[in-house]
Amino acid sequence: MGVGSLPRARPRFEVAQILRDHAADYRARRVMTKEQRRAVWAMVHCRTVAVGGHLDRCDACDYVRPAYNSCRHRACPKCQGQRQQEWIAKQIDRALPVAYSHLVFTLPAELRPVARANPREVYRILFAAASRTVQRLAKDPRHLGAQVGITAVLHTWTQSLHYHPHAHLIVTAGGLSWDGQRWVPNRWGERYLFPVRVLSRAFRSSFVRALVRARALGKLDLTTESVAELADDEGFADLKRDLYAKDWVVYAKRPFPGARQLYRYLGRYTHRVGLSNERLLLVDERSVTIRTRAGTASFAAHEFLRRFLQHVPPKGFVRVRHFGLFASANTARLRAAQELLDHEPVEGVEPGELDACEAPTEACPSCLFGTLVREDVDPSPSAEDLWDP
Numbered sequence: 001m002g003v004g005s006l007p008r009a010r011p012r013f014e015v016a017q018i019l020r021d022h023a024a025d026y027r028a029r030r031v032m033t034k035e036q037r038r039a040v041w042a043m044v045h046c047r048t049v050a051v052g053g054h055l056d057r058c059d060a061c062d063y064v065r066p067a068y069n070s071c072r073h074r075a076c077p078k079c080q081g082q083r084q085q086e087w088i089a090k091q092i093d094r095a096l097p098v099a100y101s102h103l104v105f106t107l108p109a110e111l112r113p114v115a116r117a118n119p120r121e122v123y124r125i126l127f128a129a130a131s132r133t134v135q136r137l138a139k140d141p142r143h144l145g146a147q148v149g150i151t152a153v154l155h156t157w158t159q160s161l162h163y164h165p166h167a168h169l170i171v172t173a174g175g176l177s178w179d180g181q182r183w184v185p186n187r188w189g190e191r192y193l194f195p196v197r198v199l200s201r202a203f204r205s206s207f208v209r210a211l212v213r214a215r216a217l218g219k220l221d222l223t224t225e226s227v228a229e230l231a232d233d234e235g236f237a238d239l240k241r242d243l244y245a246k247d248w249v250v251y252a253k254r255p256f257p258g259a260r261q262l263y264r265y266l267g268r269y270t271h272r273v274g275l276s277n278e279r280l281l282l283v284d285e286r287s288v289t290i291r292t293r294a295g296t297a298s299f300a301a302h303e304f305l306r307r308f309l310q311h312v313p314p315k316g317f318v319r320v321r322h323f324g325l326f327a328s329a330n331t332a333r334l335r336a337a338q339e340l341l342d343h344e345p346v347e348g349v350e351p352g353e354l355d356a357c358e359a360p361t362e363a364c365p366s367c368l369f370g371t372l373v374r375e376d377v378d379p380s381p382s383a384e385d386l387w388d389p
Helices: 015-029 034-045 080-090 109-117 119-139 196-216 225-231 233-245 259-266 301-309 328-340
Strands: 053-058 064-068 100-106 149-157 163-172 174-176 183-185 250-256 280-283 287-292 295-300 320-324 372-377
Touching (some): 015 280, 034 301, 064 372, 100 196, 100 259, 109 119, 109 163, 109 233, 119 149, 119 163, 119 196, 119 320, 196 233, 196 250, 287 301, 295 301
Antiparallel strands (some): 053 064, 100 163, 174 183, 280 287, 287 295
């Protein structure tokens, strides 16, 4: 085994343990959504007998090694590594041997209360507005005059776990001509894909129009106290005026030089959760300290749970989406682009290690003579469990 493949040391602290210690008291003091309660149950019971698994029992001595299933919840810090690698492996077919640009579309602070109250609808609009903005500019002959491929990822957090909804878009730096006969390279080369100011204004206009339409169709819940003033026409008109009066933030990074670098980078974004266990520096009975890019940040236990759980996505909401050439409806055009670019599959991207419950049988590490025989363990949640799965 090479040095690069050595397993990482287990983190000293885990989000799951913080939940075990404080989540019941937190629930007694605060209102939690059904999605948050399900997430807590999953993380508390991840890799425990409650979710089942197996026992590796030696047939020659009394050695027993339990290996329980992962919860596989999208908010669980322990379960994303394998899912991330599996996702990356599935994307190999979609790779195009071109440069890729990274764009970040961020919602202004004025929209955060609306997003908190209506996460599913606002996140849907965010995806639609950001992808539509890029595709419309790409279609314009003054910018590109072609169809690009887009992979979009929703994030809602900052390093300190503040609520900060934004979408990362990975976009091909070039596109397939509309007649499907040629690949149109990005005219700006290695500098940028589209002018940031143009992106910002087009994104703002697209999002606000969609938000106005969603309100008119009754798709926004404006009954909670934080957004109740928007139920009034005058209050919503004030918000609309404020949104148009400010510049929206769109961040553009230099294009990636190719698919291999793209996959390495995407792995950091596609299945990331708000906080990894490795960022937990100190956990005691009353507080939690985490590592951030700016240094460290400390919170009371309940404040930490509030910040962490606010990033649990709505049930069934897809956080990674594909548009343009990468959309499932455009498979034929994607293949045409691959042929024009003499596409070859990207090598060296392998699925992650097998889950603990899929490990093969092996010799007993205790007596060295026996063989470990696998016995399935059915899920067995405690009858005293306070959390509904």
